[in-house]
Amino acid sequence: MTTAAPNNAAVMVTPPLPAGRTIRLGISRIGYEVRTYFRQGDSVFFTFLFPLVFLTIFSVAFSNANFGRDAAGHVVTAADYYLPAMLAAGLLLSGLQNMAVDIAGEKSDGTLKRLGGSPLPVFSYFIGKIGQVLVTGILQAALLIVIAATAFGVSLPSDPAKWLTFAWVFLLGVTTCSVLGIALSALPRTGKSATAVIIPITLILQFISGVYLQFNILPTWLQNFAGIFPLKWLAQGMRSVFLPDSFKTLEAGHEWNLTGVLIATVIWLVVGLVLCRVTFRWIRKDS
Amino acid sequence: MTISDAVVSVRDLRKTYESFAALDGVSFDIQRGETFALLGPNGAGKSTTIEILEGYRDRTSGEASVLGIDPHRGGIAWKARLGIVLQNTGESGNVTVHEQLSHFARYYANPRGVDEVIAAVGLEEKSKTLIRKLSGGQRRRVDVALGIIGRPELLFLDEPTTGFDPEARRGFWDLIGRLKREGTTILLTTHYLDEAEHLSDRAGIIAGGKLIDIGAINEIGGAEARIPIVRWQDANGRQERRTHEPGAVVAALMRDGSEPVGLEIVRPSLEDVYLGLVEANEAAIEDLELTK
CATH class of the missing domain: 3.40.50.300 (P-loop containing nucleotide triphosphate hydrolases)
Incomplete structure (x- = not known):
């Protein structure tokens, strides 16, 4: 055979892949992931609307309860008290629970196998997943805050410093929870068992970390135990933004301890990244 | 190539x-x-x-x-x-x-x-x-x-x-x-x-x-597996013969002047060849296991 292509059969040559496609494809994945997320009714309810449902239930059920007073003597209502808790729960549900269940499902239904055989970089896939959580998490938090303010009369902080705290706790929390969710997706053996494996973990964390129950009424040993996990810290960070400053006396050490929030969350972020690196595979080879 | x-x-x-x-x-x-x-x-x-x-x-x-x-x-x-x-x-x-x-x-x-x-x-x-x-x-x-x-x-x-x-x-x-x-x-x-x-x-x-x-595709199974098959029905039931000369076989059948019942001449398709090969392979494995 000569080097010239024979007339009857074309010779196919694949051009090289363009540079910078990892980021570009990652951004394209975000749009794709967000679109498919909102087309799945169950995940929209159990991860996106769940905190809003609970905020509504608590605000109505405990509408006569008094959660304390701020410095000016205004009563802190159930809605005031539970808004930061539900924002923290939203981070855990949209990030960790949604990611872990979603990816475990994609592993068992063949989505990841197809992607693994395509020239999609793993990093683009991760950008898509984390970006999806970021977009849906922002929408979720905005919805919670708007409804809390308009329907339940929650007064929002006016100090820009508080909103700055909110921004970094939110962004760090969303990223950490997503990364931990990706890592935890390795745990369920099948997509069907994913909710049964993951939801107990997130449910227990929510109960011991000051989401459903007031954190300061828990026994000290349980508070300390909850302090091992990131949710307790995220809830604390959110309380520092939305509750009156005087409420810090109810926290461990009588302070908001934002440095502690930062350190604990960053440690979990690093742990999550390492776990992802070690455990994530497109497919389990030889299964 | x-x-x-x-x-x-x-x-x-x-x-x-x-x-x-x-x-x-x-x-x-x-x-x-x-x-x-x-x-x-x-x-x-x-x-x-x-x-x-x-x-x-x-x-x-x-x-x-x-x-x-x-x-x-x-x-x-x-x-x-x-x-x-x-x-x-x-x-x-x-x-x-x-x-x-x-x-x-x-x-x-x-x-x-x-x-x-x-x-x-x-x-x-x-x-x-x-x-x-x-x-x-x-x-x-x-x-x-x-x-x-x-x-x-x-x-x-x-x-x-x-x-x-x-x-x-x-x-x-x-x-x-x-x-x-x-x-x-x-x-x-x-x-x-x-x-x-x-x-x-x-x-x-x-x-x-x-x-x-x-x-x-047209050679798999070897030339032997591609020999045409003549099938027909007679008083003894279904008959089948593999032959390179199907015409001669049919001519012989018609020697008494009567039309053979259910006559067909088939060239084995890939499916026939495939089934033959897989069956022969299974039989060979069984023989091997019996002689062990």
Whole structure:
């Protein structure tokens, strides 16, 4: 055979892949992931609307309860008290629970196998997943805050410093929870068992970390135990933004301890990244 | 043709699961532009072979080269040259046909046109339908579309037409014909022997993890297996004779002037040859076990 292509059969040559496609494809994945997320009714309810449902239930059920007073003597209502808790729960549900269940499902239904055989970089896939959580998490938090303010009369902080705290706790929390969710997706053996494996973990964390129950009424040993996990810290960070400053006396050490929030969350972020690196595979080879 | 023209090259491929040998020394080459069919019963090792070549499974021993690269080490640039249609897919399918193909097209440097591919698999009317709302055969056509969207040099098709109606299958055959003319190399597994006969240049028959025959479609099984068969009915029941001179046999039958009942002359199809080979292989294995 000569080097010239024979007339009857074309010779196919694949051009090289363009540079910078990892980021570009990652951004394209975000749009794709967000679109498919909102087309799945169950995940929209159990991860996106769940905190809003609970905020509504608590605000109505405990509408006569008094959660304390701020410095000016205004009563802190159930809605005031539970808004930061539900924002923290939203981070855990949209990030960790949604990611872990979603990816475990994609592993068992063949989505990841197809992607693994395509020239999609793993990093683009991760950008898509984390970006999806970021977009849906922002929408979720905005919805919670708007409804809390308009329907339940929650007064929002006016100090820009508080909103700055909110921004970094939110962004760090969303990223950490997503990364931990990706890592935890390795745990369920099948997509069907994913909710049964993951939801107990997130449910227990929510109960011991000051989401459903007031954190300061828990026994000290349980508070300390909850302090091992990131949710307790995220809830604390959110309380520092939305509750009156005087409420810090109810926290461990009588302070908001934002440095502690930062350190604990960053440690979990690093742990999550390492776990992802070690455990994530497109497919389990030889299964 | 030189050896460097081999797009796929496999030598003494073995895959062992604990004590079970799923593949037991398989060797073959696929030349550039060729369509090669891997045939065999369920569990014979077809999918194991194809998944090793796609990079999904590791081999226990032997050598494999796909587009000049060991599939075990194939990276992104290598995957960009492949098209893969897996045997089983069951994604949730919360995207439309058009959305899915446009999205996957972005992964490749020189993809085919999305509408062109949708038309090629006959899903124009379902273009804006969510994939989960499609029938099994239609979803399978989406799998095929995703396999070819990146304009692959080498296309793996693992039982691509399962669930297709006859019309869709004909449409698929036409599509494969066009891909071949463009120079695509194809590795196909199928249980439809007429499909293999129609589409492929060569075939390998695999049974019990071993390649029991390999050759051009019209030569596989050897000349012996292709001898025409004359069948008819007489007072003693159904008769069958393999002969190089079917005309002479029929003439002899008609010597008494009566028309033979149920007369037919058949040239064994690939399916007949295949079944003969697989049965003979099973019989040989049984004999071997009896003599042990």
